[in-house]
Amino acid sequence: xxxxxIKSVLISESVDPRCRAILEENGILVTxxxxxxxxxxxxxxxxxxxxxxxxxxxxxxxxxxxxxxxKIIGRAGTGVDNVDVNAATHKGIIVMNTPSGNTISAAxxxxxxxxxxxxxxxxxxxxxxxxNWDRKKFMGSELYGKVLGIVGLGRIGKxxxxxxxxxxxxxxxxxxxxPLEVSASWGVEQMSLEQLWPLCDYITVHxxxxxxxxxxxNDNTFAKCKKGVKVVNCARGGIIDEAALLRALESGxxxxxxxxxxxxxxxxxxxxxDHPNVISCPHLGASTKEAQxxxxxxxxxxxxxxxxxxxxxxxxxxPRCLQVELVAGGCSYRVSGSVQGGVxxxxxxxxxxxxxxxxxxxxxxxxRASGGPQLLSSMAGVLAANGVEIQSxxxxxxHPEDPWHCVGVSSLLPDxxxxxxxxxxxxxxxx
Ligand SMILES: NC(=O)C1=CN([C@@H]2O[C@H](COP(=O)(O)OP(=O)(O)OC[C@H]3O[C@@H](n4cnc5c(N)ncnc54)[C@H](O)[C@@H]3O)[C@@H](O)[C@H]2O)C=CC1
Ligand SMILES: O=C(O)C(=O)COP(=O)(O)O
Numbered sequence: 001x002x003x004x005x006i007k008s009v010l011i012s013e014s015v016d017p018r019c020r021a022i023l024e025e026n027g028i029l030v031t032x033x034x035x036x037x038x039x040x041x042x043x044x045x046x047x048x049x050x051x052x053x054x055x056x057x058x059x060x061x062x063x064x065x066x067x068x069x070x071k072i073i074g075r076a077g078t079g080v081d082n083v084d085v086n087a088a089t090h091k092g093i094i095v096m097n098t099p100s101g102n103t104i105s106a107a108x109x110x111x112x113x114x115x116x117x118x119x120x121x122x123x124x125x126x127x128x129x130x131x132n133w134d135r136k137k138f139m140g141s142e143l144y145g146k147v148l149g150i151v152g153l154g155r156i157g158k159x160x161x162x163x164x165x166x167x168x169x170x171x172x173x174x175x176x177x178x179p180l181e182v183s184a185s186w187g188v189e190q191m192s193l194e195q196l197w198p199l200c201d202y203i204t205v206h207x208x209x210x211x212x213x214x215x216x217x218n219d220n221t222f223a224k225c226k227k228g229v230k231v232v233n234c235a236r237g238g239i240i241d242e243a244a245l246l247r248a249l250e251s252g253x254x255x256x257x258x259x260x261x262x263x264x265x266x267x268x269x270x271x272x273x274d275h276p277n278v279i280s281c282p283h284l285g286a287s288t289k290e291a292q293x294x295x296x297x298x299x300x301x302x303x304x305x306x307x308x309x310x311x312x313x314x315x316x317x318x319p320r321c322l323q324v325e326l327v328a329g330g331c332s333y334r335v336s337g338s339v340q341g342g343v344x345x346x347x348x349x350x351x352x353x354x355x356x357x358x359x360x361x362x363x364x365x366x367x368r369a370s371g372g373p374q375l376l377s378s379m380a381g382v383l384a385a386n387g388v389e390i391q392s393x394x395x396x397x398x399h400p401e402d403p404w405h406c407v408g409v410s411s412l413l414p415d416x417x418x419x420x421x422x423x424x425x426x427x428x429x430x431x
Contacts, residue, residue, distance in 0.1 A: 003309035004071050009050035012036055012057045015076045016296025019052060026304045042066045052076055052299055053083070055283065056265070061087040074303055076295040077102055077286055079236060080316050081209050085397040086353040089317040096302055096314040100155060101294035102286035107159035109285045110204055110234040113258030114164060117202070117230045118143050122279045144168035149200035151216060152207035152235065153178040153188060160204060161188045172196055176376040177393050192377060197224035202232070209236035210355065210395045211371020211403075217241060222248040228255035234285045237262040242272060249275050260285050316356065317347060333427070352396040352404035361431050362391075363409045368402050368425040371395075375405075378422050383409065386418055 008029040011020065020030045031048070038058070045051065045067045052074045053059060059073055064087040073083055075097040085095050116122055119140035127134050148164050150157045153175035161171045165187050173188040173196070180190045193216075197203075203225070207213040217231060217240040231254060233240045242263055248254035249272075256277040265283055267273060273280050286295065302313050322344075323336040336348045338357065345357035349366060358364070365383075369375055380390050392408035402424050409428075413419070416426045 004306050006049040006071060006303060006307050008048045009052060009074075009303065010044070010048040011052040012041065013052075013054040013076075015052055015054065015299075016292040018293060019076065019296035019300040022297060022300035022304060026307065028303075028307070038063070045070065050074065050303055052303075054286075055079060055082050057082065059083040059088070064088055064091055064093065067091070067093065072096065072303055072306060074299040075316075076292075076299040078106075079208065080355075081236060085317050085355070089347060089353050093317075094306070094312070095316045096299070096306075096312070097316055098295045098298035098302070098314055101298050102288075102291035103155040103159060105288040105291035106156045106234055106285035107163060108288075109260060109281070110156070110160045110206075110232055110258075111163045113232045113234065113260070113279065113281075114143065114148070114202055114204065114230075115167075116279050117232070117256045117258050118146075123276070143202075146170070146201040147172060147199050149173065149196045149203040150188060151175075151193070151196070151203065151205045152213075153183045153190070154206060156234070157204075157206035158183075158186055158188075160206065162186055169202075172199060176380060176390065193221070194224070197221055198226060200229055201226065202230045204232040205235050205239045207235055207239060208355070208395075209238055210397075212375050212395060213239050214371070215239075215241040215244070217244065219244045219247065222253050225253065227253055230254070230256040230258075232258040234258075234260040237265065242269075246271055246275065249277055317353070331425075331427075346406070349404045349406075354394045354406065355397050356394055358394045358406050360429075363412050363428070363430050364406055365409050365413065365428045366404055366406050366426065367419060367423040368404050369423040370402050375422070379407065379419070382418055382422060383407075383413070386413055387411070388413055 006028060009023055011030060011032045013034055023030050041063055045063055046069060049069050050072045051070060054077050059082060061084045064084060070093050073088055073093060073095045078097055078099045080095055080097055083095055088095050120138040124138040144167060146169055148169045148171050150161055150171060150173035153173045165171055171188045173183060173190055174193050183190050205216060222244055231240055245254060245257055259278060259280040261283055272278050306312060326333045326335060334350050335346060337344055337346045344360045346360055347354060347357055376393060383390060389410040390407050391410060394406040396403035412428050412430055419426050
């Protein structure tokens with residue numbers, strides 16, 4: 001890609017010092033300012049060509065609209081849900097992340113929470129510090145022989161599985177994209193969520209936060225779980241519905257929760273944090289020296305590569321270089337795309353911006369539907385009944401009503417009308 005001129009970068013959070021050093025070694029002026037108020041950021045963002053953040057800086061549409069010179073938003077970490085990727089893409093600003101730098105750290109914290117839940121370690125520590133010696137109150141149970149359900153079998157889900165197998169846990173899971181034989185090769189038996197809920201002694205979620213994962217664990221799904229199930233969320237607040245979790249803890253349907261993330265951070269509503277069966281951390285999954293060193297270095301190097309015109313690495317939204325209106329089957333579609341590593345990619349379809357660029361190759365099925373936890377599994381079911389397998393899935397970033405989704409499929413559907421009950425609109429392409 002063509003070199004991009006980046007002369008000044010604002011780092012708005014605590015990022016490893018190697019990030020600043022690498023940028024400065026490459027002639028980029030770096031300003032570090034933490035805990036900026038939104039108004040301050042709006043007032044200053046126009047001065048910078050680049051912005052480096054972690055999860056605390058909310059890069060909202062109004063900040064992006066004031067960012068007159070911004071070309072890159074670098075996320076030193078994985079989740080980009082704190083960045084309005086849609087608004088950035090519209091403005092031609094690239095959003096990139098460093099998704100593998102903190103995988104091991106997040107997986108290790110998840111395992112620590114699972115172990116702490118089984119033996120009440122944090123509660124026992126607190127009790128000792130209060131001067132007590134209470135051996136009865138903190139009776140635990142072994143992890144050995146228990147069933148761990150892992151929802152989301154991507155980078156972190158896989159690392160959690162292999163670690164907890166060392167404790168003798170049986171690992172089952174669900175992921176709409178990871179093929180069954182791939183997860184089986186690291187010891188995870190996949191099944192539908194309906195089959196998974198009643199089997200598990202522990203459930204841990206490792207998905208991104210998006211319309212189809214909001215409230216994956218809710219009143220309805222808690223009711224399908226074993227009484228006393230213990231849950232862990234080291235992914236994103238909201239994947240386990242917080243109000244439903246509190247109700248489940250109060251009724252005993254949920255026996256304990258380990259939470260690293262919250263809907264609102266820090267949480268103003270302290271009911272979960274204060275619950276005796278909840279152990280919680282202030283979003284510490286990526287807070288290790290190792291993870292921060294990797295993410296800090298990676299994001300700086302990716303920015304430097306972009307300045308030098310090398311391939312874009314970790315781009316969640318590459319710059320748009322193509323905007324066209326297509327008319328097919330009497331319908332008009334506005335699409336924008338780009339070229340990444342020589343491959344044409346689709347970024348946006350009729351206002352729905354995709355979380356990851358979609359490589360325009362193979363068989364692609366586009367459909368417009370409201371999100372919701374059941375969307376992917378119901379689509380997978382309809383497609384399977386018609387002999388079609390899902391090979392990849394691209395969800396939209398923003399939540400306009402009934403956004404477009406895209407799945408890579410093994411073959412085209414002979415008749416799109418089989419999707420009718422689940423989707424508002426559908427189109428397919430063979431490239
Ligand atoms: N607590 C912390 O400090 C950290 C949190 N995270 C968060 O952990 C989460 C997972 O990260 P990674 O494993 O790196 O992501 P990943 O992208 O490697 O894996 C996510 C997996 O979720 C699956 N998925 C999507 N929709 C699903 C659904 N409806 N049901 C089940 N699975 C679904 C995807 O197919 C994918 O395999 C992200 O939300 C990330 O932001 C990541 C690092 C640190
Ligand atoms: O990378 C992620 O998705 C994380 O949640 C880590 O967030 P942080 O960089 O610690 O603010």
